[in-house]
Amino acid sequence: MKFLPLVWAALMRRKARTILTLLSIIVAFLLFGMLDAVRVAFTVRDSLEGASRLVTSSRLSIIQPLPYADLAQIQRVPGVRQVAFANWFGGIYQDRRNFFANFAVSPNYLDLFPEFVLPKEQRAAFDHTRTGAIVGANLARRYNFKVGDRIPLQATIFPHKNGDNTWTFDLVGIFHAREARDRGQEDQMMFHYDYFDEGRTFGHGTVGWYAVQISDPDRAGQVARDIDRLFANSADETRTQTEKQFSLDFARQIGDIGLIVSSIMGAVFFTILLLTGNTMSQAVRERIPELAVLKTIGYSNRRVLWLVLAESLLLAIAGGCIGLLLAMAGAGMLSAAFRGGAFEVGLQSWRNGIGIMLVLGFAVGLPPAWRAMRLRIVDALNAH
Amino acid sequence: MRWITQILEITWMSLATLPRRPGSALVIVGGIAGVVGVLVALLAISEGFQAVLAKAGRMDDAIVLRKGASAELNSGLSREDTVLIAQAPGILHDRTGNPIASAEVVVVANLRKRSSGTESNVEIRGVGPRVWELRSNVHIIEGRRFRPGMRELVVGQGAQREFAGLEVGRTIRLGLQQWQVVGMFASGDAHESELWGDPEVLQGAYQRTGYQSVTVKLTDVDAFDTLKAALSSDPRLTVDVQRTRDYYATQSEDLTRLIRILGVAIAAIMGIGAVFGALNTMYSAVSARSREIATLRALGFPAVPVVVSVMLEAALLALAGGVIGAAIAWALFDNYTASTLGANFSQVVFAFRVTPGLILSGLLWSLGIGLVGGLFPAIHAVRQPVTVALRAQ
Numbered sequence: 218m219k220f221l222p223l224v225w226a227a228l229m230r231r232k233a234r235t236i237l238t239l240l241s242i243i244v245a246f247l248l249f250g251m252l253d254a255v256r257v258a259f260t261v262r263d264s265l266e267g268a269s270r271l272v273t274s275s276r277l278s279i280i281q282p283l284p285y286a287d288l289a290q291i292q293r294v295p296g297v298r299q300v301a302f303a304n305w306f307g308g309i310y311q312d313r314r315n316f317f318a319n320f321a322v323s324p325n326y327l328d329l330f331p332e333f334v335l336p337k338e339q340r341a342a343f344d345h346t347r348t349g350a351i352v353g354a355n356l357a358r359r360y361n362f363k364v365g366d367r368i369p370l371q372a373t374i375f376p377h378k379n380g381d382n383t384w385t386f387d388l389v390g391i392f393h394a395r396e397a398r399d400r401g402q403e404d405q406m407m408f409h410y411d412y413f414d415e416g417r418t419f420g421h422g423t424v425g426w427y428a429v430q431i432s433d434p435d436r437a438g439q440v441a442r443d444i445d446r447l448f449a450n451s452a453d454e455t456r457t458q459t460e461k462q463f464s465l466d467f468a469r470q471i472g473d474i475g476l477i478v479s480s481i482m483g484a485v486f487f488t489i490l491l492l493t494g495n496t497m498s499q500a501v502r503e504r505i506p507e508l509a510v511l512k513t514i515g516y517s518n519r520r521v522l523w524l525v526l527a528e529s530l531l532l533a534i535a536g537g538c539i540g541l542l543l544a545m546a547g548a549g550m551l552s553a554a555f556r557g558g559a560f561e562v563g564l565q566s567w568r569n570g571i572g573i574m575l576v577l578g579f580a581v582g583l584p585p586a587w588r589a590m591r592l593r594i595v596d597a598l599n600a601h
Numbered sequence: 602m603r604w605i606t607q608i609l610e611i612t613w614m615s616l617a618t619l620p621r622r623p624g625s626a627l628v629i630v631g632g633i634a635g636v637v638g639v640l641v642a643l644l645a646i647s648e649g650f651q652a653v654l655a656k657a658g659r660m661d662d663a664i665v666l667r668k669g670a671s672a673e674l675n676s677g678l679s680r681e682d683t684v685l686i687a688q689a690p691g692i693l694h695d696r697t698g699n700p701i702a703s704a705e706v707v708v709v710a711n712l713r714k715r716s717s718g719t720e721s722n723v724e725i726r727g728v729g730p731r732v733w734e735l736r737s738n739v740h741i742i743e744g745r746r747f748r749p750g751m752r753e754l755v756v757g758q759g760a761q762r763e764f765a766g767l768e769v770g771r772t773i774r775l776g777l778q779q780w781q782v783v784g785m786f787a788s789g790d791a792h793e794s795e796l797w798g799d800p801e802v803l804q805g806a807y808q809r810t811g812y813q814s815v816t817v818k819l820t821d822v823d824a825f826d827t828l829k830a831a832l833s834s835d836p837r838l839t840v841d842v843q844r845t846r847d848y849y850a851t852q853s854e855d856l857t858r859l860i861r862i863l864g865v866a867i868a869a870i871m872g873i874g875a876v877f878g879a880l881n882t883m884y885s886a887v888s889a890r891s892r893e894i895a896t897l898r899a900l901g902f903p904a905v906p907v908v909v910s911v912m913l914e915a916a917l918l919a920l921a922g923g924v925i926g927a928a929i930a931w932a933l934f935d936n937y938t939a940s941t942l943g944a945n946f947s948q949v950v951f952a953f954r955v956t957p958g959l960i961l962s963g964l965l966w967s968l969g970i971g972l973v974g975g976l977f978p979a980i981h982a983v984r985q986p987v988t989v990a991l992r993a994q
Contacts, residue, residue: 233884237877244874248867277776278709278722280674280946281807313671314855373675376839382669419677419811450777452808456711470721470948472941481639485871488635492878495624499885 224527227504235532238496242536242577243543245489249482249570250544251551254560256478258401259468266332268434271441272463273427276454282423283453290447291427296440298432301326304410304425308370308384310360317356318405319370320425321413329430332395333402339364339390347412350386353403357391364388368406375417384416398561400552429457486573494581497529501585508589509597522590529582530575537574541567604906611897611910615890616917622889625882626918632875633922633970634929636868637963641930643864644962645953647857650941653951654853656790658846660822662735665815665832668839672852672944673707673813678840680704685838686815691828693818695734701818703729706800708807709947710775712764721940723764724947725754725775726792727800727812735818739792744769744784749799752806755784757793759950763940767796775806791849794940794950816845852944872970879974883915887982894982895990904983911979912972919971923964930963931955 228235273291275281282304291300304321324344327333335343335351343349352362362368366388376382386408394400414421431440441457448455458466468474501508508521516524541562548560619626665686670676678686683704692700706727711720730749733739747753754773761767772779780798787793804810819825829842887894894907935955943949 234881237881237884241874241877241881244870244877248870248874252867276711277807278711280709307675309671371669373669373671374677376667376669452776454776466719466721469717469719470942472939473717481643481867484635484639485874488632488871488878489874491631491635492628492874492881495628496881498624 239536243540246537246540247543250541250562253566254548259474267460270460271429273457276456285422299430301329301428302424307373321410322407333392335392342389348387349389350408351390352406354393355403498585518590522586525586525589526582530578533574533578607906612913628882629918630922632878633967634926636871636875637923637926638930640868641963642934645955647860649951649954651853651857654849658849661819662845674945676813678812689831691824693820703732704812704815707813722947725796727803739788752780753783754796754798758787759793883978887978891990895987898987908979912975915975916971919967923967927960927963
């Protein structure tokens, strides 16, 4: 600690250079923080409830509906606790660009998803309102929906049998995600399957997918196989997966987001390493006579090494922390800009970030520090 | 004129010292190469995706969907609808007097992807017998066309590259049926990501009766209005008509916009970092040469050539970085094929495209960064009093 003033003096030797270096490190970590928030948002997480849920959909393809009659059969499979079902609606609110997920669900659907918290009286209202719909808090905020509103959706797949393309729903509840990290899921709307099935012009008696709650997550594989065996070689074969696998497969269809993000981060850090590395070695080169003086008055080689390293570590850590703090603010803006996104610079990003700060600090500081350590006093004093 | 020679002389003088300070030159070149590389690579994704869909559309083709359906997969038309649509005016007829129209079934199947080994959605399109005249850019490059009424498929080149088990001669399972792959086609557009077969046989496999769309060839570009008027005034039909060019352009809009915003935002943030790097380098370059600059000033060189020459040096280094960055992006990513979910909820295979326009905008970015990075150090250089600078060690 007592050497801090010395390190500080070295950094302040050329203020402009230090500030510019610091700023570029800040920029790098700002970008790192935001990209990592995107990566984390696309990573499928384990959750207690998710582990005990299976998704049964048509084996032919996700767009192919399954008969409603499968419900009773799936319910009888040993290990199955509860079965709910849903059907994608794909309605549009006002403009095609206002995309959000909306689907019809069975009456017990919410029982399987305790991570969505709906006030008790709103749940009761939903249960009793045929045309009732519930939306996530995020969605409600975006379109200023309030309980009691009538929400019209333009059908894209299912025209209403009254000849009109518009379906109207009564908003009876607004649900919240129980945990902050699930806030991305607050961007959906659900309504009753019965109302939907009655109003559509085709596909009656079919559902999009079944959500199956099982009593023992460890037996998920066995239960999934048992369900699929029920319908093997029938006209409607099924494919049952854990919810996590289902989400993973879906995320993978969009593209390898992890790969894209890490390639960009690689390019960013390569660039930053280049920028700061060069500046650091330049800074040390200029100070060679000074370092020699330090050695002359009795500073050990090791101490000189640490003095130089401390400089780069200080820069990397200070810049990194400021950058990540900015990224926390930036991620909030990102979430606001991209509907349905819940981007957050969380603990994991901080942990990765601090690791990178240390690596950066050492990688950049070590070569000049090494040189400073190996310096022979006579040569160094002679340098100018 | 004298200024120009002065500028060139000073710039040349400083560039000649570059080999002695490779590190600092590398900062500008490398930093900007990073920015431009990332920018060009990201924008190449959106260019490629847009291009593959844009090529699928034409001015003289029209697509008819059920009203309100934003994509074929969402649409549904009955057999009677498709017959009525094909009889509408404005549609080109072939020599035998049949309208060149294709009533199509669009469904999705799960197939294993080569790259990840996991199942992904592939689009299967049931196409009418006149599709080969309608989409004349589609040609069979291996095997033969499917025969109507048979469980046969021809696969797009892109689909075959992306999914396993689509080689000619192989069979795939759709529900309980076995379908044979009998040919492979190339079209250079989004249809290459699809599998084509007989629409009626496909309906059987998916237990459905309707169609998703009708695509027709117009007699000429202007016949679109005739067709549209006829279809929208027909009380038996509730459909939307679009030129295929407009339809496919809309399909790429969302993703393209998203990638553009992301690409420019990331490059802008990186660009700020690169400006700091360039400033750093140029400040130290200028301060290392402050005596020389002061000497020049003492000799009577005016301020402007000095300022311009410093900026020119920064700009040249930046441009070199831009060229390297764009070249790397081009070498790594031009024609790099990838696939993502398209509007029909299935994989669209496309190749990244590093176009001359993209390279140009990358180079403009690098010039901008270089000029900003050079400006302040340049002003700093001439602001210093000559007497002070001359005495500096």
